Amino acid sequence: MASLTHIGITQVLNYVTATAQLSGAMSRLLEVVISVSAVIVALLWIPIALSFFSTDENKRFEARGRLKNALIGTLIYVLAISGVIYAIFNYVALGQ
Numbered sequence: 001m002a003s004l005t006h007i008g009i010t011q012v013l014n015y016v017t018a019t020a021q022l023s024g025a026m027s028r029l030l031e032v033v034i035s036v037s038a039v040i041v042a043l044l045w046i047p048i049a050l051s052f053f054s055t056d057e058n059k060r061f062e063a064r065g066r067l068k069n070a071l072i073g074t075l076i077y078v079l080a081i082s083g084v085i086y087a088i089f090n091y092v093a094l095g096q
Contacts, residue, residue, distance in 0.1 A: 026092065030085065037081050039075055 048070050051063035 044070055
């Protein structure tokens, strides 16, 4: 308790407030990134889904071929976004 009286209660409260604001900002940033990512992935999958459920057999065959590419693209995109979020967290929270 001696350290709290030495530092000052207002400084501790300022630190807690700044930390809470940073946490809130990171949370909002994460929500925005997830929302944008969901839209991008949805735009990637819409043409494939429409072709996959088509009555034309040629479109369905092409959709099966594009399905593999879309899966790989989605995986790469998710890994890239996860890496960016991890790097931002390390920079902001840990200073590395």
